Amino acid sequence: MTHLWFVENRLQAKWIRENIQDVVDGIVVALTAEALQALQEFGIKHTPVSEYADTRPVAxxxxxxxxxxxxxxxxxxxxIxxxxxxxxxxxxxxxxxxCYWLQYxxxxLVTRAHLIQETIRACxxxxxxxxxxxxxxxxAIKAAHIWYQSLSMSHVLEQLASKYMFQLDIRSYNAENVNRYNLLSSLHSIKQIPASLRKFVGERISYLDSSKFGNTNNSGQNDKCSLLIVGGLNEEWKSVTSFDRDLQVYLLNWMNNMEFARDPGSRGWCMGYDPKVVQFENESSIKLTLDPYSLAQEEMDSVNIICDRWANNVNRKSSVCFQGLDLADDLIDVVRPIAARTLSLCRYLDNFVSHVLDAIAPDIVCFQGVIHMADKRMxxxxxxxxxxxxxxxxxxxxxxxxNHKMDINDWGYCDYYLTYGDGIKGYINPIVTQRSSLVSVGSTYIEQRMRTNNLEDHTDNTYVKVxxxxxxxxxxxxxxxxFPEDTRRYLLQQRCLKILNNGNNVKVTFRPFRTNKETIGTVRWLERGEYKAIKxxxxxxxxxxxxxxxxxxTDNAASTVWNEAIAFGKPLILFCDP
Incomplete structure (x- = not known):
């Protein structure tokens, strides 16, 4: 009579250790690297979920x-x-x-359901x-995404219990009252604008003169081309600098709707815009005079009721299924609060966008990314x-x-999209019809860093520095x-770092993502061990x-670091199956 225990984090692993008699005859499965490292540390017999399943079928x-x-x-x-x-x-x-954030x-949901189902099938x-x-x-799934910190999968668990005929046992544990992932911390930091940023658009995208786009309906101010950047400054836009141009540049930052709606139910899942439009040339800002956004409670209640009617409608046509599991009922729990709030937000943003375009009269509008509903309305x-x-x-x-989702974002909405090279092509069968013309300009960010860095050999030849x-x-x-399956990634890093640590004249620097120190598993494992060649x-x-x-x-699937290593002339060893 097999008893299966799924463990997701260090606190749950501690619960297992403190109640070891309850689980001694069962199978303890680590669903994450954090849980796997903790179970290793505590000396508890366990199996990583990678023994039963991988995330490749999800991809x-x-x-x-x-x-x-x-x-x-x-x-x-x-x-609705x-x-x-x-x-x-x-x-x-x-x-x-x-759609972009809802498919997140x-x-x-699919990833967690798949890993659990395959483990149950095997055991x-x-x-x-x-x-x-x-x-x-x-x-509920305690997710890494700060907009979806908790996701219900009750309907999936009910289906699994019925399909595989097991008894579902839900235990309670005391969790930390903090989200340690901070996935989107970098997203919010891009709203901070360097005070020194004055000049815009370098030689690599010099074709952004309005003449390249034919006749625009705006003339700009003082014969300058008026450029509006929407959403903030990513590294590429930040780096397009240092050349004098006859441009009047404005920046319209994203604003988390928790900030302007003061509604905890929104949880930040959709961005609006900051009512202050920054003007670069004189460090001033334009304050748009609009009535403040407010939620329409009566409308929210009505839309919630309509969503429930749809969910209970046996004649609904669409379905979201994966490996025999119906995910729609759990997905509607995510969609419902978003639908209830987005209708009024959409109308507010349409009015807001109209005021912005009237006030600035831009010749060109540039996007940090067309990923939010606000950007698509713009x-x-x-x-x-x-x-x-x-x-x-x-x-x-x-x-x-x-599959990088650009077809449901920028490529489906922008007229032009600036790419790193000619090898980047559109999809043969995009989900959203491609609107963008792809224009190869390279990476201004990387090229600028190469111009300002000394690429000479700085090694002392005493050690191979990895x-x-x-x-x-x-x-x-x-x-x-x-992204690779988490426990598989952790075990790969363990195995490879042990090999490197035992090498002759090798010094290794292990660089984790800054906010992943507690969850990655590898950092805690290294700090507890005797790995003198690794820091x-x-x-x-x-x-x-x-x-x-x-x-x-690198085993990093976000391949920007691949480009950086190659651009700086460094040999690159890649563990990745994108």
Whole structure:
């Protein structure tokens, strides 16, 4: 009579240690690297989930899952607009525009469901125990994404219990009241603008003169081309500098809707815009005079009721399934609060965007990324006004990964998209019809760093200096489908770092993602062991670490670091299957 225990984090592993008599005859499975390292440390017999399953099937099915997700959102949106008496024709897209972030939630749900199902299939348990946080009414995935910190999968668990005929046992544990992943901390930091940034658009994208786009409907101020950058400054936009141009540049930053709506129910899942538009030339800002955004409670209640009607409708057409599991009922728990709040937010943003475009009259609108509903409404408004729109590549996954989601974001909405090279091509069968013309300009960010760095050999030849740039760890709950299974990644790092530690005249610097120290497993394992040839470096400048190294090893699937290592002339050893 097999009793299966799923362990997700260090605190749950401590519970297992303190109640070892309850689990002594069972199978303890580590669902994450954090749990695996803790179980190793505590000396508890265990099995990593990688012994039973991998996330490659999730990656292989991801394109179809996104299609199914979008179809479901379209059906829900149509149902809401046809049953809500105060809907308008301009409301179309209020829900489907959130597809990028909703498919994140779907990928989290699919990944966890797949790993659990394959383990159950292999072990044929009579009882399955999982842990919920004390005070929660039911089990929920504690996810890495700060917008989806808790995701219900009650319907999936019910299906699994029925399908494999086991008893589901939910135990409680006391959790830390903090999210240690901080996945989007970097997303919010991009809103900070360097005061020294004055000049814009370098020689690599000099074609951004309005004449390249034909006649625009705006003349700018003082005969300058007026450029509006939407969403903030990624590293590529930041680096397009140092050349005098006849440009008037404005920046419209994202603003988390928790900030302007003061609504904890929104949890930040959708961005709005900061009402202050920054003008670079004189460090001033334009304050838009608009009525403050406020939630329409009556509308929220009505939309919630309509969502429930759709969920209970036996004749609904769309479905979201993976390996025999119906995910739609758990997905609707994510969609419902978003749908209820997004309708009023969409209308507010349409009005806001109109005011911005009237006030600035830009000749060109550039995007940090067309990923939020707000950005897609902005792009649509620009199209209506015949204002050219431009996106820019700011990461290596575009062009190196088979499925990078750019078709449901920038490529589906911008007129032009600036890429790293001619090898980057559009999809043959995109989910959203490609609108963008792809323009190869290289990476201004990397090229600028190469111009300002001394690329000479700085080694002393005493040791071979190895830099290991680690994959991120989000406990098998990240919304990017191409991330490797977490325990497999941890075991690979253990095995390879042991080999390097035993090498002659080798010094290794292990560089984890800054906010993953507690969850990655590898850092705690290294700190507890005698690995004299290896040091962990979280805080040093990555560029300096690359420059001082003889060879780069990485298992990072976000391939920007691949490009950086190659650009700096360093041998690169890659552990990745994108």
């Amino acid at each position: 292989a099915a991801n394109q179809q899952l996104v299609v199914d997700c979008l179809d479901t959102l379209e059906e829900i949106e149509t149902y 607009l046809s049953h809500y008496t105060d809907s308008n024709a301009t409301d179309v897209g209020f829900l489907t525009s959130n 939630a779907l990928t989290i 044929s348990p009579v009882t399955v125990s999982i842990f919920k946080v004390a005070g929660d009414t039911d089990y 792009a649509s408004a620009c199209r209506d006004r015949r204002i050219p729109t431009v996106g820019i590549q700011h990461g290596g996954s575009v062009g190196t990964h088979m 830099l290991w740039i680690s994959e991120k760890s989000f406990g098998n709950t990240i919304g990017h489908h191409y 962990v470096d979280i805080n040093s400048d990555l560029e300096e670490l690359i420059r001082m190294s003889d060879v780069i090893i």
